[in-house]
Amino acid sequence: MKTKTISTFALFLLISGAIDSLRNLPATALFGSSLIFFLIFAAIVFLIPVALVSAQLGSSSTKHSGIYAWVSEAFGEKMGFIAIWLQWINTMVWYPTILSFIAATLAYVINPHLAQNKEYLITVILVTFWLLTFINLKGLHFSTRFTNICAIVGVLIPVVFVIGLAVLWIAQGHLLQIHFTEQSVLPSLHHSQSWISLTAIMAAFLGVELASVHAKEVKDSQKAFPKALLFSIVFILITMAGGALAIAFVLPKGQINLVSGIMQVFQSFFATYHLQWMTPILAMMVLLGSLGGMINWIISPAKGLLHAGKTGYLPKYMTKENKHGVANRILILQAILVSFICLAFLLMPSVNGSYWLLTDLSTQLYMLMYVLLFFAAIALFAKHKIKSGFKIPGGKMGTWLVSGLGLTGCVITLVVGFFPPSTINVGGVAHYETVFVLGMVVMLLPVVGFLIYRAMNKNFLQAPF
Numbered sequence: 001m002k003t004k005t006i007s008t009f010a011l012f013l014l015i016s017g018a019i020d021s022l023r024n025l026p027a028t029a030l031f032g033s034s035l036i037f038f039l040i041f042a043a044i045v046f047l048i049p050v051a052l053v054s055a056q057l058g059s060s061s062t063k064h065s066g067i068y069a070w071v072s073e074a075f076g077e078k079m080g081f082i083a084i085w086l087q088w089i090n091t092m093v094w095y096p097t098i099l100s101f102i103a104a105t106l107a108y109v110i111n112p113h114l115a116q117n118k119e120y121l122i123t124v125i126l127v128t129f130w131l132l133t134f135i136n137l138k139g140l141h142f143s144t145r146f147t148n149i150c151a152i153v154g155v156l157i158p159v160v161f162v163i164g165l166a167v168l169w170i171a172q173g174h175l176l177q178i179h180f181t182e183q184s185v186l187p188s189l190h191h192s193q194s195w196i197s198l199t200a201i202m203a204a205f206l207g208v209e210l211a212s213v214h215a216k217e218v219k220d221s222q223k224a225f226p227k228a229l230l231f232s233i234v235f236i237l238i239t240m241a242g243g244a245l246a247i248a249f250v251l252p253k254g255q256i257n258l259v260s261g262i263m264q265v266f267q268s269f270f271a272t273y274h275l276q277w278m279t280p281i282l283a284m285m286v287l288l289g290s291l292g293g294m295i296n297w298i299i300s301p302a303k304g305l306l307h308a309g310k311t312g313y314l315p316k317y318m319t320k321e322n323k324h325g326v327a328n329r330i331l332i333l334q335a336i337l338v339s340f341i342c343l344a345f346l347l348m349p350s351v352n353g354s355y356w357l358l359t360d361l362s363t364q365l366y367m368l369m370y371v372l373l374f375f376a377a378i379a380l381f382a383k384h385k386i387k388s389g390f391k392i393p394g395g396k397m398g399t400w401l402v403s404g405l406g407l408t409g410c411v412i413t414l415v416v417g418f419f420p421p422s423t424i425n426v427g428g429v430a431h432y433e434t435v436f437v438l439g440m441v442v443m444l445l446p447v448v449g450f451l452i453y454r455a456m457n458k459n460f461l462q463a464p465f
Contacts, residue, residue: 011228024204026261029247033184049406054209059390074376086369093362099125104260115260154289166246353426
């Protein structure tokens with residue numbers, strides 16, 4: 001029996017580290033003074049439900065944890081494969097967004113104007129991702145201590161610094177781009193653009209279930225997990241609200257760049273306080289934090305897909321591992337896919353438009369996976385397969401309520417995701433929706449093809465391709 005060794009604080013770091021990112025702050029800043037309302041709303045209908053449901057499923061699982069295991073147990077392996085495919089293919093679309101953030105941050109060390117150059121962004125994305133892929137192919141994994149250092153140096157310190165500078169900015173009476181009034185803090189919920197921008201915050205909360213599967217390894221999970229969850233949610237909301245408001249206070253809404261907004265605001269602060277020499281230092285810190293996160297993300301989803309593949313949902317060729325125990329063929333495949341997907345920067349008339357398209361597409365794919373997650377939680381509880389460990393308060397009714405809230409958040413996000421914000425140049429609604437729908441079809445078509453081909457060809461598992 002595995003010894004439970006994860007402390008409440010360690011679980012807090014796992015949950016917070018899974019989703020808290022500087023990359024999300026510029027998009028969240030577009031909400032202006034209403035962002036606090038939407039952050040709380042998104043936490044209630046998405047962040048908290050996902051964390052509670054995945055903790056309950058993770059702590060009660062006797063064998064494998066994760067979306068494939070949970071959905072397979074509830075609805076069978078076919079639905080489990082669809083779920084893990086959605087999680088994996090979503091990351092293929094997500095990678096170019098975090099890599100474009102890395103490229104834009106690096107531009108502030110070389111030449112800030114490069115942050116708006118599509119060719120530069122694509123080049124850095126390709127070079128960085130293939131480099132990280134080859135590192136993982138060699139089985140070179142950085143320690144947990146290193147990734148924690150990356151999170152502290154590249155995320156925690158910069159976000160505390162930017163919040164501190166914003167407080168100083170306000171105290172000294174500098175011009176503020178937003179103001180708090182009753183009308184602005186509580187926006188009109190009939191305004192479609194408010195709901196459309198909600199995609200940005202939902203995107204910032206994706207991935208909490210990846211850390212919550214450790215709940216069964218926590219000492220006294222029934223008490224420790226709620227504490228870790230509470231601390232994580234409070235920390236995430238404070239840092240996201242504080243960091244996004246710092247950007248919104250200083251930068252006019254129309255000038256916020258989604259890939260370099262965090263460095264834009266630092267540059268404005270440093271210019272005002274005569275600290276320009278700190279710009280490259282902060283850029284390198286943020287760069288380190290982003291790379292640390294990428295190292296963890298680049299191989300984990302591939303492992304999940306490999307596990308599903310070994311149960312009969314991928315050809316044997318794709319499930320081979322190299323001498324380092326790495327699913328090298330899946331990693332190469334995802335590097336090729338990312339290379340094609342990053343060309344989306346050429347399909348939109350602006351960098352902001354390309355960034356929003358990829359963020360929106362990634363979020364929609366992930367939301368489909370979360371729909372399966374919430375239905376699996378309801379089904380497994382009904383089948384009395386929730387055995388031990390952490391349980392959502394309220395038993396059956398509690399599980400139904402939490403899952404219902406989560407499904408509500410997913411449905412809202414899925415609906416509004418088909419419409420772009422009016423403040424971002426995407427080449428028109430018709431152009432955006434055409435590219436977006438085609439992107440969804442291309443991402444979902446392979447999993448449908450796999451299932452149909454497998455059903456029609458009994459020799460599928462032996463396929464040499």
